[in-house]
Amino acid sequence: MAELRVNKAKQKLANGGIAVCFAAWGYGGADALERLAPLEPDAIWLEGEHGGVDFSNIGELTRAIDLTGASPIVRVHQNQAGVIYRTLDLGAQGIAVPHVNTQEEAEAVVQAGKYAPLGLRGAFTSRQGIGVPNYQSVANDQTMLMILIEDIIAVENLDEILKVDNIDVFFVAPGDLAQTMGHIGEPHHPEVQSVVDESLRRIAAAGRTAGALVSNENAAHHLEQGVRFFLGGPPAWIENGLVEMNRRAEG
Amino acid sequence: MRTLRKNEARARLAAGKHVIALEGLNDADTIERLGPMHPHAVWLEGEHNLVSPPNIADLTRAADLAGTTSIVRVNRVETGIIYQALDLGAQGVAVPHVDTREDAETVVQAAKFAPLGKRGMYGSRQGIGDPDFFHKANDETLIVVFIEDVIALDNLDEILKVDHIDVFLVGPGDLSQSLGHLGEPFHPEVTRVLEDTVRRISAAGRIPGTVGNHENVARYMELGARFFLTSALPWIETGFDDLRARVRASR
Numbered sequence: 001m002a003e004l005r006v007n008k009a010k011q012k013l014a015n016g017g018i019a020v021c022f023a024a025w026g027y028g029g030a031d032a033l034e035r036l037a038p039l040e041p042d043a044i045w046l047e048g049e050h051g052g053v054d055f056s057n058i059g060e061l062t063r064a065i066d067l068t069g070a071s072p073i074v075r076v077h078q079n080q081a082g083v084i085y086r087t088l089d090l091g092a093q094g095i096a097v098p099h100v101n102t103q104e105e106a107e108a109v110v111q112a113g114k115y116a117p118l119g120l121r122g123a124f125t126s127r128q129g130i131g132v133p134n135y136q137s138v139a140n141d142q143t144m145l146m147i148l149i150e151d152i153i154a155v156e157n158l159d160e161i162l163k164v165d166n167i168d169v170f171f172v173a174p175g176d177l178a179q180t181m182g183h184i185g186e187p188h189h190p191e192v193q194s195v196v197d198e199s200l201r202r203i204a205a206a207g208r209t210a211g212a213l214v215s216n217e218n219a220a221h222h223l224e225q226g227v228r229f230f231l232g233g234p235p236a237w238i239e240n241g242l243v244e245m246n247r248r249a250e251g
Numbered sequence: 252m253r254t255l256r257k258n259e260a261r262a263r264l265a266a267g268k269h270v271i272a273l274e275g276l277n278d279a280d281t282i283e284r285l286g287p288m289h290p291h292a293v294w295l296e297g298e299h300n301l302v303s304p305p306n307i308a309d310l311t312r313a314a315d316l317a318g319t320t321s322i323v324r325v326n327r328v329e330t331g332i333i334y335q336a337l338d339l340g341a342q343g344v345a346v347p348h349v350d351t352r353e354d355a356e357t358v359v360q361a362a363k364f365a366p367l368g369k370r371g372m373y374g375s376r377q378g379i380g381d382p383d384f385f386h387k388a389n390d391e392t393l394i395v396v397f398i399e400d401v402i403a404l405d406n407l408d409e410i411l412k413v414d415h416i417d418v419f420l421v422g423p424g425d426l427s428q429s430l431g432h433l434g435e436p437f438h439p440e441v442t443r444v445l446e447d448t449v450r451r452i453s454a455a456g457r458i459p460g461t462v463g464n465h466e467n468v469a470r471y472m473e474l475g476a477r478f479f480l481t482s483a484l485p486w487i488e489t490g491f492d493d494l495r496a497r498v499r500a501s502r
Contacts, residue, residue: 018500022491029278031301035484039491040502052280216490219497232494234487239288241465241486242271249269249468249479 002131007093007142009043009071010168013209013228019043021073023213023233025051030064037068044070045231048087049077049098055086059127062091071144079105081112082122088113091127094144096171101153103160110166113145118166144168146211146229150176155199162206169229170203171211172196200225253380258342258391260292260320264417264458269477271463272322275484277302279313286317294480295323297336298347304335308376311340322393328354331371333361340376343393345420350402352409358396359415363389367415393417395460395478399425404448411455418478419452420460421445436462449474 009019024033025047033044044065046053053061053074065072073094074087084095097109111119115136128142129135145166149155150173162170174187174196183189196212203210204226211229212222219230260270274294276282282293293314295302302310302323314321322343323336333344346358360368364385377391378384394415399422403410411419423436423445432438445461452459453475461471463479471479495502 018498020491020495020498020500026284027278027281029281029301032276032278032281035275036487039488041491042500214494214498216494216497219494223498227498230494230498230500232491234483234490235284235288237487237490238273238285238483240490241483242273242288242290244465244486245271245463245468245479245481246269248465249271249463249472251469251472 004132004135004138004142005066005093005128007071007144008069009073009094009229010142010144012042013168017228018223019229021045021229021231022070023047023231025233027234028052028061030060033061034064034067036070041068041070043073043094044068045096046072046074046092049075055090058087058090058092062093062127066091073144073146075148079108081108081120084109084112085121085124088121088128088139088143089124089126093128093142094146094168096146096148096169098148099151099154099176100147100149100161101151102157103164106147106161106164106167109145109147110164113143114140114166140166146171148173148176149199149203150174150180152177152180152195155195158199158202159206162203162208167208169209169211171213171229171231172199172203173213197225200227252382255381255384255387255391256315256342256377258320258393259318260322260343261391261393261417263291264393264477267477269472269479270320270460271479271481272320273483274480275482277306277310279306279309282310282319283313283317285319290317290319292320292322292343293317294345295321295341298324298326304339307336307339307341311342311376314342315340320393322395324395328357330357330361333358334370334373337362337370337377337388337392338373338375342377342391343395343417345395345397345418347397347422348400348403348425349396349398349410350400351406352413355396355410355413355416358394359413362392362394363415389415395420397422397425398448398452399429401426401429404444407448407451408455411452411457416457418458418460420478420480421448421452423462446471446474449476 019042021043022041062072071093074092075096146169178192200210270291272292272294311321323341324345395418427436427441449459459476460478
């Protein structure tokens with residue numbers, strides 16, 4: 001009889017630790033993801049809001065991530081119950097939901113992502129539940145829910161949103177925030193960054209877990225704001241490696 | 252009227268410059284996003300990995316759009332496999348285990364149209380819209396052969412007499428196996444043989460290549476090598492480890 005697979009990132013956060021998630025947007029294929037195993041990431045983020053991740057490939061991609069030991073997290077494209085629990089049924093251990101702007105929207109995420117008594121996730125056997133006889137009784141403990149605070153209205157409603165239980169990570173994203181603050185395409189605008197920092201501090205002060213997309217350069221700054229879930233991706237790492245390789249070849 | 256896409260990697264080699272072919276990224280979305288980094292070439296792995304006729308067109312289209320030369324390593328010295336990879340859109344083929352002069356001649360016969368060879372007649376994806384494709388294709392087709400068995404070293408002088416092969420790539424992995432050092436591609440004896448082979452290729456006026464990384468690229472450039480098969484994965488690991496260290500996260 002199988003035990004339900006432990007959600008590595010959720011466990012680390014629950015123990016007061018820090019989780020580092022590999023952003024696999026534009027970095028894909030089950031084969032490439034499985035080869036990340038030696039990096040021992042806590043989680044791998046599959047992009048289904050803006051990228052090619054959807055119901056036809058979540059099974060394959062999350063299987064590869066299961067074999068790495070990381071938690072597969074899928075960002076879904078909308079806050080809709082059927083989309084959220086179908087993604088979990090196909091094998092995601094975590095869900096990230098974009099544009100959660102109100103307490104009601106945050107509650108809807110929990111209702112969709114958790115079985116009773118916490119929510120009303122559709123009852124079905126998840127891929128993660130294969131061979132786990134009591135899956136629906138234990139699934140909530142290994143399901144990670146993350147919401148994106150990324151519109152200025154969500155920042156205004158943040159105190160109310162933070163009252164919603166059973167959300168693991170409140171992730172503040174600067175891209176859409178910049179757009180809703182009148183600074184489209186300028187996520188690093190000082191006004192945007194100051195709202196990001198303040199929001200992260202408010203989340204941490206409320207005793208909840210803050211998450212952020214970071215670069216290697218600004219990660220320490222976010223750590224200081226209380227972030228415990230870090231998302232970082234490979235393009236800059238590949239580019240740095242390539243630049244260095246060419247430099248060494250050219251002497 | 253469209254004209255046949257230039258083979259940038261081959262042009263660099265012809266100009267005496269080095270070429271870095273990035274491997275381990277066998278995914279169209281990943282490859283297209285490499286564009287801004289201007290890699291010389293992407294290596295699509297079909298000897299050991301999932302690259303095969305059903306996905307070569309998609310993968311090489313992404314490389315075309317990224318402006319990088321696509322090179323497919325085919326599974327074996329076999330005429331039909333070699334020109335099918337080219338017809339599907341590869342700008343270069345790499346052929347493993349070329350052990351004899353006959354093997355090397357077979358590769359050229361398969362990859363080049365008359366009068367150099369007898370590549371099967373068909374309109375390649377690269378030739379779409381260019382009425383003169385069959386007369387230009389040979390000039391834009393890169394051929395890499397692997398020297399990676401002890402028997403190929405014994406036959407090297409003969410192999411090096413075969414014209415129209417752009418790169419003679421000395422592969423440390425299989426070489427270590429056939430030298431009795433399985434799994435030790437950096438064993439001193441393997442390195443000694445590898446360096447000696449690179450020198451011999453260079454001394455014959457041909458272009459040597461090998462598996463390159465930050466540590467060895469300067470050394471092999473000195474010995475005359477100009478083509479480097481390079482994995483981006485160590486760079487990704489370095490970047491991810493650095494991020495983890497900056498946020499004081501544990502594995």
